[in-house]
Amino acid sequence: MSSENPSAxxxxxxxxxxxxxxxxxxxxxxxxxxxxxxxxLKGSKDQLARFEQKLQQLSEPAEMxxxxxxxxxxx
Numbered sequence: 001m002s003s004e005n006p007s008a009x010x011x012x013x014x015x016x017x018x019x020x021x022x023x024x025x026x027x028x029x030x031x032x033x034x035x036x037x038x039x040x041l042k043g044s045k046d047q048l049a050r051f052e053q054k055l056q057q058l059s060e061p062a063e064m065x066x067x068x069x070x071x072x073x074x075x
Contacts, residue, residue, distance in 0.1 A: 004012075
């Protein structure tokens with residue numbers, strides 16, 4: 001058995017429990033930050049995909065029309 005007295009052992013256990021509680025809190029905070037960053041990154045990726053699609057549409061050649069075959073808007 002240990003030569004430590006029960007009071008010292010109790011204090012050591014309290015210190016360890018306190019350290020574990022702080023680590024759990026920090027881990028939860030890091031997890032929340034990770035989730036937030038993941039959602040922000042997903043939103044940015046979605047927005048980038050929409051921009052790429054729009055750019056693709058804008059870079060496609062315009063449809064060639066024959067103005068002589070089109071009827072004026074008042075017909």
